[in-house]
Amino acid sequence: MQTNFTPEQLADPHVAESEAILRKCVHCGFCTATCPTYVTLGNELDSPRGRIYLIKDMLENGRAADAEVVTHIDRCLSCLACTTTCPSGVDYMHLVDHARAHIENTYRRPLMDRLTRNVLAAVLPYPSRFRLALRLANLGRPFKGLLRRVPALKPFAAMLDLAPRSIPAPSTFAKPALYEPQAERRGRVAILTGCAQPVLDPEINAAAIRLLTRLGVEVVVPEGEVCCGSLVHHMGREEQALGAARANVDVWLREIEAGGLDAIIITASGCGTTIKDYGHMLRLDPAYADKAARVSALAKDITEYLASLDLPSHMPRGIAVAYHSACSMQHGQKITMAPKLLLKAAGFTVRDPAEGHLCCGSAGTYNIMQPEISAELKARKVRNIEATKADIIATGNIGCITQIATGTGIPILHTVELLDWAYGGEMPAKLKGLQPAAA
Ligand code: SF4
C-alpha cells in the first residue's frame, strides 16, 4: 500500500512503525474471510482491510480520531485472526495498538462510555477490587433488565450477565511463595498470578503449580506481580499498561538474578500474548528495553512449557474433549498443537470444533463493551462446540472459560486442570458426576 507520510510525521517512532506496517498491505482482502466482525456484520469497515484504511487515513492526515473511526476500531476484537490469514505478514496487532492509543489521546468519548471504561480500568486489574465488584453484582442483578433497556447502560447489564453467582474462596496458591519440586529437579519457573483469573477460577494456577512440582519443577510465585496490563493496553491506555509491564519486569528480573528462571509461566493466553510483547511495548524506554526483551523471551504458556517436559502417554480414558483454542493462543502466540497433543497423550479424545479460528466473543472487556456482537459470536461458538458431542471443553484462557460457560451446560476447564488430573492430581470439582458418552 502506498503511503504519504511527511518526514516530520515519520520522526515519531510510533508513526514510522505504523507506516512500515501499512506499506505491507496489498489490499487483497483475504483477511476479511476470517475476521469475526466482518463475518458477523458484513461491513467492509468492520473488516481488517477496512480498519487498515481508516487508520491510514487518520494517521496520514494527522487527524484526531472521529466517531466513525472509533466505532469500527472499538468493534475490533483484537483476536488477530487477520494476522494468521494475511499472506503479506501485515502486523495488524501493533497497528491497531497504535490506533487505540491515538484514539485515547485525541477523542473524547460520550460520558457513559468514559465512565464504563474508567470503572473497568480501575477494577478489573486489581483482584481485591474485582472480588468486591463481583459481590456487589449480586445486589445489582435484579436491575439487569432495566439496564439492558438503556443503550448506554448495556455494558453494566453485560457485566451482571458474566458475573458468577458465587465466587470461589481465594487460593493460597495466589500468595507469594516458593513451591519445592516433589520429584527429581527438572527446572525452576515463576508463574504469573494474574488479576481476574485468581478471583474467577483460582483452581487453574493451583492445578498448574501442583502438576509442575509433581514433575520436578520448582515454582515461585513472586512478591509484587501485578496485572499484565493487557486489559488497559487494549483500551489504548498506554501509560497504565506500560506501568504494569515495568512493574512485572522488575519482579521477574529480581527472580532471574536471585535464583535463575527457565521460564515465566502464564496460564491465561491473553496475558501471555501481552507479556511476550513487553519487549516491543518497552522498546523505546532505554531503562527497560533490554530487560523487557529478556522477560518476553522467557514467557511461556503453561502448555508450551509442559510440552518441553516429555510427559508419558496414557491409555485412552473414554472422555471426549472439545478443544477451544483461544484467539490469543492460536493467533496471538501461534500455539496450536501443544495443548491438543498434551491432552491426547494424557488419554483424552480431542475433538476440534468447526470454525475454530473464530473468536468466542470474549476478548478482554469486549463482551462488556460490545455485548450484541459478543453474544452472536458466543452463540456461534457454542453451536460448533456442542456439535462435537464432547463431554468436556478445554481451553487456555479464563476469558473464554467465563464467556463460553454462560452459553452451555458442558463443563469447561483450563487444559492444565485436565492434565493435573491425568498426571496424578484429583478429579476437578467441575467434573464430579461426569458420565462420559463413549469417546
Ligand atoms: S483482530 Fe480480529 S476482529 Fe480485529 S480486524 Fe483482525 S480479525 Fe477482525
Ligand code: SF4
Ligand atoms: S490479508 Fe493482509 S495484505 Fe491482504 S488486505 Fe488483509 S491485511 Fe492487507
